[in-house]
Amino acid sequence: MPLTDVSIKKASIKEKDYKQSDEKGLYVLIKKNGSKLFYMKYRFNGKEKKLSFGPYPEVTLKKAREQRDDARALLRQGIDPSAHKKAKKAAHQLNSQNSFQSIALEWFETKQADKTPGYQQRVLRALEHDLFPSIGNTPINEVTAPMLLEALRKVEDRNAIETAHRDKQIASQVFRYAIATGRAERDPAPDLKGALKTPKKRHFSAITTPKEAGRLMAAIDQFEGTPVVKAALKLSALFFCRPGELRHLKWSDINHEELRIELVAEKTHQQHIIPLSEQALTVLRELRDLYPYIGEDEYIFPSARGRSRCMSENAIRVALRTMGYDNNTMTAHGFRAMARTLLDEVLNYRVEWIEQQLAHAVKDANGRAYNRTKHIEQRTKMMQHWADYLDQLKAQALAGNVITANFGKAN
Incomplete structure (x- = not known):
């Protein structure tokens, strides 16, 4: 007699497991612990086997019969439903691993x-x-x-x-x-390609005129924040590297013999060299004097919360705001645009030297990327000239008389 939901629900618990049969091999096993499990009995290649469909009532009688019918369909095709179920489970696990x-x-x-x-x-x-x-x-x-x-x-x-x-x-x-x-x-x-909306082009705000650059350098010189943040502001202008590169600099990145910083560029992942001007060396010495017992593997610009982490990415932005520069006027990244513009348009340095110093992917006439030491002598002179130029602009800003003339032509 076929099973019904009522008969399954009312099935009594006995001292031993026992079966209640449905049709076409389907039955429910009543366990002595009270659980009720659906199974299907079938024969494949002359051997009697069984296939589990799950517990009742999570699996309803209707669902169990559908699974039984699916299994019988596989049998008619010469497929063992138990092996098929294992294969599906293995495929699901593989798909999960390869999700x-x-x-x-x-x-x-x-x-x-x-x-x-x-x-x-x-x-x-x-x-x-x-x-x-x-x-x-x-x-x-x-x-x-x-x-x-x-x-x-x-x-x-x-x-x-x-x-x-x-x-x-x-x-x-x-x-x-x-x-x-x-x-x-x-x-x-x-x-x-072409399916997404086109984002509006947004450039980092930056100061790019000699007059405003001089005022900025004067404001940095008069900044009353922490020595670490003040040094970071000064070196942002002198190094014009990416803000993340500056924040993550360690004392071990300084090559004292060659007077330069050697790091891996954040964007291109290529070796990059920053020649140290006299002004940059002075800032670094003053900063080191504040922390005479720090190790070479420690950050040059540590976090205010502890020396185990570097300065926050918001530190320079907040400092610029404190000095009166909002995000629409000057950003931490804007020091790069300031240097790029003034070195090219005012100091007349070759663009490829500037681009190399910005750690951009510059290539030669044959399409090969310049190595990290390319034009290092010229770039060393350029970085010193840039530091001297910023000092001149700052002095004129403090004197209230900024001149926009060419401060020495590059050789």
């Missing part, structure tokens, strides 16, 4: 370990908040361009256009990593 999320996290651990903490946090946030909710559980080889676009559209919907483009770049790096490790065949991100 976009699992591979993205593996990529993050492998490829982002050498990045700054701030950059790592931004990448992880993009993955967790923007990409994982939509495509995280999908096997990476099954993620299509429309699926990725749907995830990025949600980012666009909150008017974060630039973030959507960055998310696309991050996703593309994950796909390329999966290709390199043999778990994906292609990167769908390039298929989205």
Whole structure:
């Protein structure tokens, strides 16, 4: 007699396990502990076997019968339903291991370990908040361009256009990593070319005239903040490296014999040299005198919260605001634009020397990237001239008489 929900519910618990049969091999096993489990009995290749469908009432009688019918359909095709179930489970586990999320996290651990903490946090946030909710559980080889676009559209919907483009770049790096490790065949991100909204071009605010540069240097000279932040402001102007590179400088990055700083450029990941002017050396000596017992592997610009971490990325921005410069006037990154403009348009230095000192990817006539020591003698003279020029502009600003003439032509 076929089973009913009522008969299963009312089945009494006995001292031993026993079965209640339905039809076509389906039965429910009543356990002595009170649990009720659906099974199907069948024969395959002359052997009697059984297939589990799960516990009642999580699995309803109707669902158990549907699973039984599916299993019988497999038997008619000569497929063992138990082996088929194991294969599906194994495939699911493999897909889980090869999901976009699992591979993205593996990529993050492998490829982002050498990045700054701030950059790592931004990448992880993009993955967790923007990409994982939509495509995280999908096997990476099954993620299509429309699926990725749907995830990025949600980012666009909150008017974060630039973030959507960055998310696309991050996703593309994950796909390329999966290709390199043999778990994906292609990167769908390039298929989205032109599909995302175009972000408005935004440039870092910067002072680019001699008069305003002089006033800025005078304001820095009169800044009453902490010695570390004041030194960072001075060296931001003298070094014009990327703000993240400046904050993460360590005393061990200084080559005292060659009088220069040697680091790895934050964006290009290439070796970069910053020749030290006399003014820069003075700032560093004064800063070192404040902390005579610090080690070579410690940060030049430590955090106010402890020397184990570097200065906050907001420290210079807050200092500039304290001095009266808002984000629409001058930023920490703006020191680079200031140097780029004045070295070119006022001091007349060769553009390739300036670009090399900015740690941009400069190439020669044959398309080869210049090595890190290219034009180092010329750049050393340029950096000293730049420091002297800033001193002249500051002196004239303090005297109330800034002249915009060419302060010496580059050779």
